[in-house]
Amino acid sequence: MSDARAPEGAGLALGKAEDKSVSWLGTGTQRASKLAWLVGLLVLVVAPFVGVYPIFVMTALCFAIFAMAFNLLLGYTGLLSFGHAAFFGGAAYVTGWLVHEQHWSPELGLLAGMGAAAAAGLVVGLIAIRRQGIYFAMVTLALAQMLAYGFEHASFTGGEDGIQGIQRGKLLGLLPLDGDIALYFFVLAVFVAVFALVLRIVHSPYGQVLKAIRENEPRAISLGYNVDRYKLLAFVLSASLAGLGGGLKSLVLHLATAQDIRWEQSGEVILMTLLGGLGTFAGPVVGAFTVVGLQNLLSDKVGSWTGVIIGVIFVLCVVAFRKGIVGELLAWHKRRSQKS
């Protein structure tokens, strides 16, 4: 791999170290990983019937969607957005408000939330892709803060309290989602669809160009690719999928608050992706489940120390554990297969 860096760290992927394992499904461990995914799906299908709290799994799945969307941008395109919470939390507001106040059906509410996130992503993306590397991160952070400010002060979002007691309504006007099991399978279906979509994007010719931009942006430009257009599309796609995750979460928890739109949330999705394994396909999902699980566990045990512990994990991840859980597993697997 050539290491021709653009001065600002252009299109530089944090996930470069995991280059050989760009996609878990794409490597020699294909059969094993397919099996792992099937087992994972099976576990998720069975989970609510064996006493796992469905709300917990649904929340984790929403964050997994969010993290996958984020990983599409950071892991595969090499763009660190520090403002993705604006799309996640903003769409949560839009979906929540439409379903709760305007009595839209949930699928339309979700689509509208996605649309709003995509529109916001287009504007933020257009401005932010003018800079690269850390500047990109700072610009997205600032613009997201601006959106968050707008949402928090808008009349329909309910200020500090947010939108509470959101009714989930009926899917397609037929299937009531009030029961947790019904919603559970809806969320699971959406998750699988997003998963398949991201997989498809990453393995499409378009996804290959994104990876080329990540590896070496100047070369991608010299090959004649309109890099900005590719990046912008990736940004919009990522934003709208993040919005889908946020909208779903507002239905799951009956709640859309300012917590989802603040910069701490943007940091959390970075942590999920990093902890799970950047640029790996399973990483964001594993990371989302780990972080949400940890938060649930910790908030019972240590209460408000949770934020501090999350910060400590963040620091440890950056200093000593950059490959993340899945990345380490893959490296371990590779070492083992080389020995034998």
Add this chain to the structure above:
Amino acid sequence: MTEIFGVPLPALFGQLMLGLVNGSFYAMLSLGLAVIFGLLGVVNFAHGALYMIGAYVAWYGMDRWGINYWWALLLGPLLVGILGVVIERLLLKRLYKLDPLYGLLLTFGLALIFQGVFQQYYGSSGQSYSAPEQLSGATNLGFMFLPNYRGWVVAVSLVVCFGTWFLIERTQLGALLRAGTENPALVQAFGVNVPLMVTLTYAGGAALAGLAGVLAAPVIQVSPLMGSNLIIVVFAVVVIGGMGSIVGSIVTGLVLGLIEGLTKVFYPEASGVVVFVIMAIVLMIRPAGLFGKGA
């Protein structure tokens, strides 16, 4: 009473003064960020938290040990600077060979930790800290009453900013720093202890944030979240000014504070976002920032 666009002049000057005070904090913080970034290539997300810690040093010292403001002005930057040394030696040092984004992520984690710890011990509500007697009261300037403490903040900030500029641009030490920014290996070859210089630079930037925190303590409520609210605006200031330039960060900080003050007078609803809007416009016209070189 004289008015401009229906706004009474004293109110206008009052808001401008407030804007200038805010601008002083923007300038000091973005200056620290620029200095750290210049040599370390790290965007210090923990800068807001360090500023918050500076303010808490002042408040805690007064509350527990009766340490007065003047000592706090010395103690705050010193303690925060020492904390900076620890952070750099213990953590940041390990990341220099990696993508600069990792530095941002690390300091983000640190910001979460600091903020969380202070929230744990002092709650989220603000503590008030009163200005020293010598600086209380106000002076009649003829066209407006100037609260003495605000004048003091602006004056100190200007002196500190100018001093930092002078140190970096006009002294032998500053020349070494700038050389280290360009080519650390070569400077090291000349027998300069570059790692030490890097550590002290981070500590210096941190101390600037700590000083800003102590200065801010009497003006705003001391709370664990005071830094995180500010740091994002400061990031926008840095993007507008262009990260590379010392003068740029000072001027941009002060000017944006003034603009924010003006917005509060004429269109208060927009005062929370005006800096970000300006950032978006600047990025459209001059992606490198107003004082930045190259893209």
